[in-house]
Amino acid sequence: MTTLLPEKDRGGGPGAHEEAGQEAYQEAFDAAIAADERIEPRDWMPDAYRATLVRQIAQHAHSEIIGMQPEANWITRAPSLRRKAILMAKVQDEAGHGLYLYSAAETLGVGRDELLDKLHSGRQKYSSIFNYPTLTWADVGAIGWLVDGAAITNQVPLCRCSYGPYARAMVRVCKEESFHQRQGYELLLALSRGTEAQHAMAQDAVDRWWWPSLMMFGPPDDASKHSAQSMAWKIKRHSNDELRQRFVDICVPQAESLGLTLPDPLLRWNEERGHYDFGPIDWSEFHEVLRGNGPCNEQRLDRRRRAHEQGAWVREAAAAYARKHGEQDGDGRTAA
Amino acid sequence: MSAPRTAVLALGDDALVLSHRLGEWAGNAPVLEEEVALANIALDLLGQARTLLSMAGDEDELAYLREERAFTNVQLVEQPNGDFAHTIARQLYFSTYQELLYERLADGGTGDTELTALAAKAVKEVAYHRDHAEHWTLRLGDGTEVSHSRMRDALDGLWRYTGELFRPVEGLDVDWAGLDEEWARRITTVLERATLTVPGGPRSSPWAAGAGRQGVHTEPFGRMLAEMQHLHRSHPGASW
Amino acid sequence: MTTSEWPLWEVFVRSRRGLSHTHAGSLHAPDAEMALRNARDLYTRRSEGVSIWVVPSSAITASSPDERDPFFEPAADKPYRHPTFYEVPEGVQHL
Numbered sequence: 035m036t037t038l039l040p041e042k043d044r045g046g047g048p049g050a051h052e053e054a055g056q057e058a059y060q061e062a063f064d065a066a067i068a069a070d071e072r073i074e075p076r077d078w079m080p081d082a083y084r085a086t087l088v089r090q091i092a093q094h095a096h097s098e099i100i101g102m103q104p105e106a107n108w109i110t111r112a113p114s115l116r117r118k119a120i121l122m123a124k125v126q127d128e129a130g131h132g133l134y135l136y137s138a139a140e141t142l143g144v145g146r147d148e149l150l151d152k153l154h155s156g157r158q159k160y161s162s163i164f165n166y167p168t169l170t171w172a173d174v175g176a177i178g179w180l181v182d183g184a185a186i187t188n189q190v191p192l193c194r195c196s197y198g199p200y201a202r203a204m205v206r207v208c209k210e211e212s213f214h215q216r217q218g219y220e221l222l223l224a225l226s227r228g229t230e231a232q233h234a235m236a237q238d239a240v241d242r243w244w245w246p247s248l249m250m251f252g253p254p255d256d257a258s259k260h261s262a263q264s265m266a267w268k269i270k271r272h273s274n275d276e277l278r279q280r281f282v283d284i285c286v287p288q289a290e291s292l293g294l295t296l297p298d299p300l301l302r303w304n305e306e307r308g309h310y311d312f313g314p315i316d317w318s319e320f321h322e323v324l325r326g327n328g329p330c331n332e333q334r335l336d337r338r339r340r341a342h343e344q345g346a347w348v349r350e351a352a353a354a355y356a357r358k359h360g361e362q363d364g365d366g367r368t369a370a
Numbered sequence: 371m372s373a374p375r376t377a378v379l380a381l382g383d384d385a386l387v388l389s390h391r392l393g394e395w396a397g398n399a400p401v402l403e404e405e406v407a408l409a410n411i412a413l414d415l416l417g418q419a420r421t422l423l424s425m426a427g428d429e430d431e432l433a434y435l436r437e438e439r440a441f442t443n444v445q446l447v448e449q450p451n452g453d454f455a456h457t458i459a460r461q462l463y464f465s466t467y468q469e470l471l472y473e474r475l476a477d478g479g480t481g482d483t484e485l486t487a488l489a490a491k492a493v494k495e496v497a498y499h500r501d502h503a504e505h506w507t508l509r510l511g512d513g514t515e516v517s518h519s520r521m522r523d524a525l526d527g528l529w530r531y532t533g534e535l536f537r538p539v540e541g542l543d544v545d546w547a548g549l550d551e552e553w554a555r556r557i558t559t560v561l562e563r564a565t566l567t568v569p570g571g572p573r574s575s576p577w578a579a580g581a582g583r584q585g586v587h588t589e590p591f592g593r594m595l596a597e598m599q600h601l602h603r604s605h606p607g608a609s610w
Numbered sequence: 611m612t613t614s615e616w617p618l619w620e621v622f623v624r625s626r627r628g629l630s631h632t633h634a635g636s637l638h639a640p641d642a643e644m645a646l647r648n649a650r651d652l653y654t655r656r657s658e659g660v661s662i663w664v665v666p667s668s669a670i671t672a673s674s675p676d677e678r679d680p681f682f683e684p685a686a687d688k689p690y691r692h693p694t695f696y697e698v699p700e701g702v703q704h705l
Contacts, residue, residue, distance in 0.1 A: 074675070076672065076674060076675050077675050078675070099402065102396060102397045102405070103397050106396035106397040109393045109394075109396055110390065110393060110394060110597050110598060111597060111598065111600065111601045112601075113434070113601045113602040113605070113608075113610045114430050114434075114602070114610040115386075115416065115419070115420050115423075115429050115430060115433055116420075116610075117610055118393070118416065119413060119416050119417070119420070122393055122396070122409055122412055122413055122416065123409070123413060125396050125397070125409065126396075126405065126406055126409035126410070126413070126655075129399075129402055129405035129406050129409070130406055130652055130655070132402060133402055133403065133406070133635075133637060133652055134635055136402075137635045137636040137637065138635075140618060140636065145615065146638060147615045171601055202635075203635070206635075210656070221610075224609065224610055225610075228605075228608050228609060228610075229605060229607075229608050231605060231608075232605065232608055337397065337398075340398075341397065341398045341399065341400070344398075344400065344453070345399065345400025345401055345404075345454070346400075347514070347516050347517055347520070348400035348401070348404075348454045348510070348517065349400060349401055349615075349616065349640075350513070350514055350516075350517070351509055351510050351513025351514050351516070351517030352509045352513060352616065352640035352641075352644065353513075353615070353616060353640050354513045354514045354517075355508065355509040355512055355513045355640065355641070356616075356640040356641040358512065359512075359641070401616075401638070403637060403638065403639065403648040403651070403652065406648070406651045406652050406655070407647070407648065407651045410651050410655060501647070502647065505643060505644060505647065509640070509644075
């Protein structure tokens with residue numbers, strides 16, 4: 035019997051299994067995946083599976099946290115109190131989602147400090163979409179509709195991901211995110227049906243966010259280096275291109291109802307495929323942003339680092355207080 | 371009897387302005403758990419502000435189209451966030467006051483049913499805000515040397531804005547002197563537990579006593595309003 | 611633990627009266643009081659709960675997956691613990 039402490043603090047980590055027949059463990063793992071069972075934290079798992087999950091969950095968590103910034107940029111300028119409340123609640127949810135995801139990552143034996151450190155030093159990524167600036171109020175709507183829409187398309191299948199804690203975190207996230215996309219759509223609808231200036235603001239935002247949203251699904255299948263293994267492990271359930279197509283098919287009629295156009299002259303219904311065809315994606319832009327040359331890469335990371343550094347004395351104070359007082363100041367109530 | 375306008379505006383502006391200041395923390399909190407906590411408090415306050423302002427008119431017109439001199443919030447809530455200690459000191463001073471005031475209003479200190487109902491709902495929210503501020507005051511005061519001195523500086527710096535809290539608000543039938551006494555007693559208890567001392571300076575400068583309630587504010591407030599109102603004012607008559 | 615890293619806590623939430631507390635997730639907090647408050651803010655902000663427990667993750671002792679067979683399999687061959695094991699003549703009610 036062992037405690038729930040992260041792997042690194044435990045006596046019997048994966049190493050303990052080595053003598054006991056790696057093959058038997060691998061077989062049990064493969065059988066569980068094949069039977070669509072969930073892998074749970076203390077189960078044996080291949081090192082590469084663990085590493086893939088840590089990378090993906092961390093990147094996902096970082097995206098939620100960095101993703102607070104472009105929207106928080108408009109909290110203090112929201113044009114009505116109703117919109118302000120919605121936006122604050124949404125940005126708060128993103129912090130919450132980051133926390134759920136860090137918590138899922140911790141079940142794999144990596145501490146949050148370690149993950150944040152990797153984010154701050156640029157060794158782990160976050161979604162490139164958040165390296166674009168929010169220039170007008172309509173961008174808040176475009177992020178809700180398109181960016182959250184793309185995220186939800188990606189995330190819904192993750193609720194069935196083979197790793198239990200990740201799947202459970204995603205169930206919670208998806209449940210809470212359902213309002214995010216709607217508020218964005220509603221915001222854009224109000225602008226589109228509003229004054230001429232408001233309509234133009236909405237169209238401009240959609241023009242700027244459409245292509246970056248399509249890039250959120252990642253490189254095309256034939257160029258995606260992690261996809262095949264992730265699909266085999268049932269971490270991923272659909273390919274990048276499949277999800278991208280699904281997203282385009284959903285968005286086209288929604289754009290029509292909004293009274294806004296999508297900035298792609300090649301976008302048209304293909305009767306034969308039963309899908310919308312769309313124009314080529316500029317992957318050079320994607321790779322530039324990924325390399326750190328997007329409009330806001332530096333700004334986002336700087337702000338994150340600054341918040342963390344400026345908060346250090348607060349975290350230290352609370353830790354020092356806890357050490358001084360032990361549990362004697364606790365409420366002393368027992369669970370019942 | 372409808373809610374006394376001066377009273378609902380004063381209370382509504384307090385909540386609106388403090389909520390705005392707390393909203394500025396989004397993405398900047400010292401730890402992720404605190405992002406969620408501060409946003410919860412900001413959302414509670416924004417909800418209170420919307421209810422209160424709606425009792426006096428259209429919430430957005432009141433929030434976005436009044437000039438600085440027409441706002442009647444106390445100066446304490448408009449003070450910039452500063453470091454986390456300043457925000458906590460502001461929270462401690464204000465939420466302790468707001469809880470005591472709303473307790474009295476919930477007991478019918480207004481003679482107005484709408485306001486009584488708001489106070490009864492808000493007092494539970496505010497009790498949690500006060501609890502949050504107290505827990506952090508203890509941890510910063512009795513944490514490290516650095517946190518202790520930051521907390522002391524923050525409490526001292528904001529002390530001069532606390533006298534205004536107890537200036538009578540027209541339309542609220544409250545024993546303001548008694549409120550002040552109880553507030554001072556509670557603040558003293560918390561600060562002593564936190565190994566801090568109650569600041570000694572004057573609680574309101576002679577030229578500014580009660581100034582916020584009369585529409586006289588501090589310089590940072592104008593910039594805060596400029597940011598808050600600019601988009602709304604740039605599109606006259608638009609709906610959002 | 612570095613001076614600033616807060617310990618991990620497991621959070622259990624009772625969603626409504628009459629139900630058991632269920633594991634909701636984890637969070638970091640410097641001590642139990644703050645853990646309880648962080649849990650309230652994080653896991654019940656949509657009215658998901660009426661009661662919360664927080665437990666230091668290090669205080670939980672768990673059965674290991676390696677012990678799954680000795681722990682749980684012996685229970686699988688005792689069908690007489692379940693009511694469906696027993697035959698009841700047709701027409702007999704309230705049994």
